[in-house]
Amino acid sequence: MLGLxxxxxxxxxxxxxxxxAQCTRVNKEWHHTTFPYLWRDxxxxxxxSAKVASAFRRLVIVDYFNExxxxxxxxxxxxxxxxQTRWSRSLATQATLSKYCPWIRELPHPRHLLRxxxxxxxxxxxxxxxxxxxxxxxxxxLLRHFYRHCSAMLMEMLHLxxxxxxxxxxxxxxxxxxxPRVRHIKLVAxxxxxxENVKYVLDHCSCKLEELSIIIDMSKADNNLxxxxxxxxxxxxGSLKRLNLWYCRDKSESKVFWPWLWKRxxxxxxxxxxxxxxxxxxxxxxxxxxxxxxxxxxxxxxNIPFDATDDELAVILTGARKGWTALSLxxxxxxxxxxxxxxxxxxxxxxxLMVGRDDDTMIQMVSxxxxxHTLIFFDEQNFWRGDCSGFKAETFIDRDPYTGALKPxxxxxxxxxxxxxxxxxxxxxxxxxxxxHETVIxxxxxxxxxxxxxxxxxxxTRFTNLRVLKLGxxxxxxxxxxxxxxxxNHFDCLEMSLESGLSKLAELxxxxxxxxxxxxxxxxxxxxxxxxxxxxxxxxxxxxxxxSMEVVYWLQKSHRLVKCVRHV
Numbered sequence: 001m002l003g004l005x006x007x008x009x010x011x012x013x014x015x016x017x018x019x020x021a022q023c024t025r026v027n028k029e030w031h032h033t034t035f036p037y038l039w040r041d042x043x044x045x046x047x048x049s050a051k052v053a054s055a056f057r058r059l060v061i062v063d064y065f066n067e068x069x070x071x072x073x074x075x076x077x078x079x080x081x082x083x084q085t086r087w088s089r090s091l092a093t094q095a096t097l098s099k100y101c102p103w104i105r106e107l108p109h110p111r112h113l114l115r116x117x118x119x120x121x122x123x124x125x126x127x128x129x130x131x132x133x134x135x136x137x138x139x140x141x142l143l144r145h146f147y148r149h150c151s152a153m154l155m156e157m158l159h160l161x162x163x164x165x166x167x168x169x170x171x172x173x174x175x176x177x178x179x180p181r182v183r184h185i186k187l188v189a190x191x192x193x194x195x196e197n198v199k200y201v202l203d204h205c206s207c208k209l210e211e212l213s214i215i216i217d218m219s220k221a222d223n224n225l226x227x228x229x230x231x232x233x234x235x236x237x238g239s240l241k242r243l244n245l246w247y248c249r250d251k252s253e254s255k256v257f258w259p260w261l262w263k264r265x266x267x268x269x270x271x272x273x274x275x276x277x278x279x280x281x282x283x284x285x286x287x288x289x290x291x292x293x294x295x296x297x298x299x300x301x302x303n304i305p306f307d308a309t310d311d312e313l314a315v316i317l318t319g320a321r322k323g324w325t326a327l328s329l330x331x332x333x334x335x336x337x338x339x340x341x342x343x344x345x346x347x348x349x350x351x352x353l354m355v356g357r358d359d360d361t362m363i364q365m366v367s368x369x370x371x372x373h374t375l376i377f378f379d380e381q382n383f384w385r386g387d388c389s390g391f392k393a394e395t396f397i398d399r400d401p402y403t404g405a406l407k408p409x410x411x412x413x414x415x416x417x418x419x420x421x422x423x424x425x426x427x428x429x430x431x432x433x434x435x436x437h438e439t440v441i442x443x444x445x446x447x448x449x450x451x452x453x454x455x456x457x458x459x460x461t462r463f464t465n466l467r468v469l470k471l472g473x474x475x476x477x478x479x480x481x482x483x484x485x486x487x488x489n490h491f492d493c494l495e496m497s498l499e500s501g502l503s504k505l506a507e508l509x510x511x512x513x514x515x516x517x518x519x520x521x522x523x524x525x526x527x528x529x530x531x532x533x534x535x536x537x538x539x540x541x542x543x544x545x546x547x548s549m550e551v552v553y554w555l556q557k558s559h560r561l562v563k564c565v566r567h568v
Contacts, residue, residue, distance in 0.1 A: 012037040017044070039103040045116060046108035053116045057142070060117060063097035064137055064145045101149035106156070110143070110174050111164055117142040140169045147177035154208070157184040165189060165197050180206035186213040190247070195220055199257065202264075209237045213244035218258075219251040236266045245273040245283070246304050255282055262286025270296035270326070273316070274304035280312040287319025294319060296326035296352075306332045314338040323349030330356045340365075352376075363398050372411035377420035392424045397455045406459060416510075417468040418460070421519075423492045425452050430491050430520060440491045450501070453494055457504040467510050471496075472517035472543050489545075490519050497522040498530060506534045517543030525554050532559050539563060 012020065012034055023034040045056060107113065117139040147153075158178060165171055179185070179201060189198055195218045205212075243265055250258070258279050268291050276283065287294055297316070299306040308316070313332055317324075317339055324346045329335050335343075340361060350369045354376040355362055366375065377391045398407045426441045426449035443449055460469070471494060496502055496516060505511075514531070516523065523544055528551050531538055542565040544551060555564045 008033050036100055036103045039100040041106045042104055043106045043108050046112045050120065054120065057117055059097045060142050060146050061137065064142055067145070098149055102151050104150045104153055107150070107153060109159070110170060110178055111167070113146070114139055114143050114167070114170060140173065144173050147173065153181050155182045157186065158182045159186045159188070160201065161188045162191055165192055171197065171201070175201055175204040179204040181208060183208055184211040184213070185209065187216055189216045193220065199260065205237055207238045210239050211242040211244070212240060213246060215247040217249040219249060236264050238267055240265060240267055242270045242272070243268045245276050247274060248276040248279045250278045255279065258282040259286065262290045266290055267293055269293050272298040273306060274300055275307045277307050277312070280308050280315060284315040284319055288321070291319065292321050295322060295324060297324060298328035299332035300330060308334065310334045310336040310338045314342045317342040320346065325349055326352040328354040330354050360395060363395055366411070367398065367407060367409040370410040371414055373414050374417040375411070375415060375419070391420045391422055393422050393452050393456055394424065396422055397459050409462070412462045413465060415463045416465055418463060418466060419470040421472060421490060422456055422494060423490065425449055425492050425494065427491055427495070427520070429495070429522070438491060454501040454504065456494060457501045461505050461507050464507055465510050466508050468513045469511060470515040472515055472519045493519040495522045496527065498527055502527060503530065508535060510537055511535045512537050513540045514538065515542040519543065520545065523548070523551065525550050528555065532562060
């Protein structure tokens with residue numbers, strides 16, 4: 001097409017399937033170059049029509065019989081020769097699948113492919129064997145034949161559920177051809193009659209595995225099975241960097257599966273956990289013995305809480321040999337005395353911290369983190385938890401009780417990203433301007449609200465290298481039994497107006513992103529002009545409310561580099 005295979009590959013990889021189809025129609029040369037790239041991604045087969053499914057099955061069957069007719073046998077003199085029949089000669093020109101299968105990179109779930117290869121009962125698009133080729137082959141044989149030719153397949157994620165473990169023969173094919181070529185495996189096996197099949201699947205993982213997510217119940221595992229039979233020469237997963245333990249239940253006495261698993265996680269760097277109460281002690285030992293590179297940990301995610309006690313949480317926190325660099329405590333509701341004591345040992349190595357507590361103890365620990373570059377005072381990945389009411393302004397200000405001056409924080413020079421919702425600020429300007437069911441904090445003395453805001457600005461302006469400042473998006477409520485999120489407006493927040501002290505943030509020269517979503521601010525054209533003037537690197541302002549169209553129009557006219565997003 002372009003004369004150079006390297007350029008052809010770079011161009012074709014960026015084209016959509018529609019554009020590639022159009023390129024194949026230009027001429028023979030373009031067809032020869034671009035047609036194989038249409039085979040790279042066949043994930044569209046998951047939602048294909050009956051006509052396309054019939055054509056796909058016919059391709060697999062023709063190639064299957066073509067291979068059956070071309071077979072090798074010994075000629076009696078020690079030599080092997082290919083024997084061709086009239087069927088193989090007639091089908092030789094139809095081996096499209098064998099020609100283009102090596103180009104395939106992405107495929108739908110094996111369960112969907114198996115359904116495509118099943119005989120159809122649809123009279124219009126019956127997926128039957130082409131006439132004259134013999135008896136209809138089993139769908140599992142066709143699936144095995146297809147996978148055997150997909151030598152370059154590499155799946156980003158494979159989600160295996162109880163249904164996949166129950167289909168006879170499918171698990172063996174998946175373990176042989178698919179598992180070794182997957183980067184992320186998610187295992188959901190809570191109601192399995194034979195949980196040891198999980199070991200059978202994991203035994204076939206290769207060095208391509210980068211992430212493993214587990215939701216399993218091993219209470220019925222066969223304790224008599226020799227789980228340690230590979231103790232001397234077991235195969236570790238050299239590329240596994242992330243291990244997600246969402247749900248790990250095990251009521252058995254021996255709990256033999258878990259030590260077997262930890263031995264293969266020697267390269268894990270990030271650990272995410274949810275409901276693992278039954279396996280906490282085993283995990284704590286495994287982290288110390290088999291996970292020397294572990295440095296990031298996250299407690300609770302995707303609406304799955306961390307269900308361990310304070311002492312069990314402390315056991316997990318002691319598992320970092322080199323110290324924690326990233327720690328998310330958003331889902332750890334039992335983060336108390338024992339775990340706080342262990343957590344305080346790793347303050348010097350922390351670079352990212354995500355917490356949901358807003359007490360003085362947490363502030364004291366944050367102030368002692370010299371390498372911290374990202375600080376999130378609520379878990380923004382768990383909006384639906386609905387328990388992030390905001391960080392009290394007085395706690396965030398952190399004044400010395402004797403002198404009244406702000407206490408110094410060791411992370412003032414290193415912090416680059418700050419995400420939190422500061423609450424508890426009186427806003428007399430909103431009195432009478434909100435709905436009846438919404439409340440506004442009243443001042444106990446005139447000027448109290450502006451005084452508190454001025455002190456908050458004094459704290460923020462100390463982070464001289466700050467690049468991202470997100471002050472909204474904290475509160476979410478979840479209706480009972482319904483998995484959806486409802487946004488809340490915050491009325492006890494910063495005004496972000498020049499009158500309230502915004503000009504104190506003039507030292508934030510590196511600031512690039514400002515987000516005030518869900519906040520009742522008073523940002524207008526005057527404030528945005530000041531931001532553009534004093535924050536030369538500013539590129540994004542999000543979450544503006546009210547009469548913010550004037551701000552959008554002004555930025556479009558005067559400063560197109562700054563993107564402004566209104567909250568509707």
